Amino acid sequence: MALAADGLQVAPTRVERIPAAYWVVGALLLIMPLLANDFVLFQVFGWTFIMGLIALSLMFLAGYGGMVSLIQMTVAGVAGYMTAILGSSGVEQISLGLPWYVYIPAAIAIATLFGTLVGALAVRTEGIYTIMITLAIGSAFYYFAKQNYGIFNGYTGFNLVVPPDLFGVDWRQPIAFYYLTLGCAVLGYLAVLYVARAPFGLALQGVRDNPRRMAALGFNVTAHRILAYSLASVLAAVGGILLVWQNAQISPGTVGIPVVIDVLVIAVVGGLRHPIGPFIGALIYVLLRTFTPDVLAAFGQSGERYKLLIGLGFLLVVFFSPDGVLGLWERWRARRRRDPLKGAAQ
Amino acid sequence: MRRADAIADRLGAVGSGNALELRGITKMFGALAAISDVTLTVRPGERRAVLGSNGAGKTTLFNCVTGDFLPTSGTIRLFGEDVTNFPAHERIRRGLRRTYQISLLFGGLSVRDNVYLACRGVSRGRFSLIRPRRGEALMARAEELIEAVHLGDVRDSLVASLSYGQQRQLEIALALAGAPRLILFDEPAAGLSPTERADLVAILTGLPAHIGFIIIEHDMDVALRVAQTVTMMHNGRIFKEGSPEEIENDPEVQELYLGDGSHAHG
Numbered sequence: 074m075a076l077a078a079d080g081l082q083v084a085p086t087r088v089e090r091i092p093a094a095y096w097v098v099g100a101l102l103l104i105m106p107l108l109a110n111d112f113v114l115f116q117v118f119g120w121t122f123i124m125g126l127i128a129l130s131l132m133f134l135a136g137y138g139g140m141v142s143l144i145q146m147t148v149a150g151v152a153g154y155m156t157a158i159l160g161s162s163g164v165e166q167i168s169l170g171l172p173w174y175v176y177i178p179a180a181i182a183i184a185t186l187f188g189t190l191v192g193a194l195a196v197r198t199e200g201i202y203t204i205m206i207t208l209a210i211g212s213a214f215y216y217f218a219k220q221n222y223g224i225f226n227g228y229t230g231f232n233l234v235v236p237p238d239l240f241g242v243d244w245r246q247p248i249a250f251y252y253l254t255l256g257c258a259v260l261g262y263l264a265v266l267y268v269a270r271a272p273f274g275l276a277l278q279g280v281r282d283n284p285r286r287m288a289a290l291g292f293n294v295t296a297h298r299i300l301a302y303s304l305a306s307v308l309a310a311v312g313g314i315l316l317v318w319q320n321a322q323i324s325p326g327t328v329g330i331p332v333v334i335d336v337l338v339i340a341v342v343g344g345l346r347h348p349i350g351p352f353i354g355a356l357i358y359v360l361l362r363t364f365t366p367d368v369l370a371a372f373g374q375s376g377e378r379y380k381l382l383i384g385l386g387f388l389l390v391v392f393f394s395p396d397g398v399l400g401l402w403e404r405w406r407a408r409r410r411r412d413p414l415k416g417a418a419q
Numbered sequence: 420m421r422r423a424d425a426i427a428d429r430l431g432a433v434g435s436g437n438a439l440e441l442r443g444i445t446k447m448f449g450a451l452a453a454i455s456d457v458t459l460t461v462r463p464g465e466r467r468a469v470l471g472s473n474g475a476g477k478t479t480l481f482n483c484v485t486g487d488f489l490p491t492s493g494t495i496r497l498f499g500e501d502v503t504n505f506p507a508h509e510r511i512r513r514g515l516r517r518t519y520q521i522s523l524l525f526g527g528l529s530v531r532d533n534v535y536l537a538c539r540g541v542s543r544g545r546f547s548l549i550r551p552r553r554g555e556a557l558m559a560r561a562e563e564l565i566e567a568v569h570l571g572d573v574r575d576s577l578v579a580s581l582s583y584g585q586q587r588q589l590e591i592a593l594a595l596a597g598a599p600r601l602i603l604f605d606e607p608a609a610g611l612s613p614t615e616r617a618d619l620v621a622i623l624t625g626l627p628a629h630i631g632f633i634i635i636e637h638d639m640d641v642a643l644r645v646a647q648t649v650t651m652m653h654n655g656r657i658f659k660e661g662s663p664e665e666i667e668n669d670p671e672v673q674e675l676y677l678g679d680g681s682h683a684h685g
Binding site: 270286287289291292 | 485486487506511512517524525526527528532535539540546547548550551593597
């Protein structure tokens, strides 16, 4: 804090402008390993950050670009498969065993290329047709991976896919994995926030609001949409690599249609308007998936019914808050800020 | 080699030609000809008004020129270069600009971001992932444009929250971004108050001499005050061309257009 002598107003620095709530959440996330057990760190938070990252790539496309793509989970899956194929796994006759500094960038690059190609096809369509074409390519990849034994090892997939022992740390230990996934999630989140205000991000939002006008301002609308797919693919690819490390395996089921739909549900339930939405959605999804089977079992119901709960939750959100949990939160805050007597915002 | 040829072609064409040359432009919507066989030449720096009743094909003509859609037949040359099959953004990058009859703006972005986007669209770095710095030249240019259309007080407001008149002003700021050489104004005065109309006329007449424009306008006061030449359209065809005085005093025009109460716009 600088001295504000003689009534001189000192503009707050960038750090001072960050609201207190953010500091609290940030500090909580940093000290989480002191508060939570290994299961919560690895299974709940690790999975939340991973699914959040993959859903974040959809939020970037849908929220800023107005393109609802169902390919993001498949892009993540391509990155995961490449990690297993180029790196090492239990399937030694297929995996190439390349060093980490080769297979990690290569997996991200190949997945990004794949996502960009799908994008180049999908951007020529609008709305429901974008959903259909990406879903079609996603299911084609699922069946291809399931039936191809030469590269994708068919139905079995790959097991024993673990992160490299960088800096002498076993990154699958819960605390290390927690910080690894947290770091990637925060980086992805900040990158999306930053790019949203860069010329490309602004132009992408312009394309979303009014593609015809963007062309009349000199922008190549198609090229902007395709590049958006490329950037989103990088996020999904990082999520895919973390996912294969967390499960230590990847198989066609990882990229199956139910998971593809789950990513859409996570992004919509969380909210597509702000990059924090996908992480909120992912936390809700992971909590439901992790704990409802036990709760249901306690009531004498089959644990498999958690899907029914997720579906009902999705319906409720879509009915009552089309902009997700984030929208609910914003409306609640706006109501609190209203003066109860005068009605106007304070 | 082909690239060098293309550049040579373009260089040869620059400056030699007219700002805009339309040859036999026809646009069919199904069996309906919205415009048929329109041939029109606009010199660099020329200010021309296009008049005509509703359905005369004025906006369709604009849409063909900017590339919002391709004409069914005919050729379009922009500053000597054949742009008939160019996408809209390529024509804009060659100095063409337009405004829309119904404001087409980015409601979810601020006034500053709208104008900044317009400046960015006709310069390099359209795909830049680096945020603009405060002192950036394009930002400064955007600020100038905002001042020029009197939107300084609302520069940080979301465009969706602006009044109708302010949105029309913003339309004009977007069209002035970069280095325009030929601007198409589609009913810029529609719905403006008398004061705002006076502002508009001041902006249009104050444009640098090398910037030509074509204006579609139902308000004769505005149209005839800013234009040097007038083109009358009727049923998708060019009906008459001349100076504002000639058109005003032409008995045929008076009978067809000025006399029959077509002043109303829509």
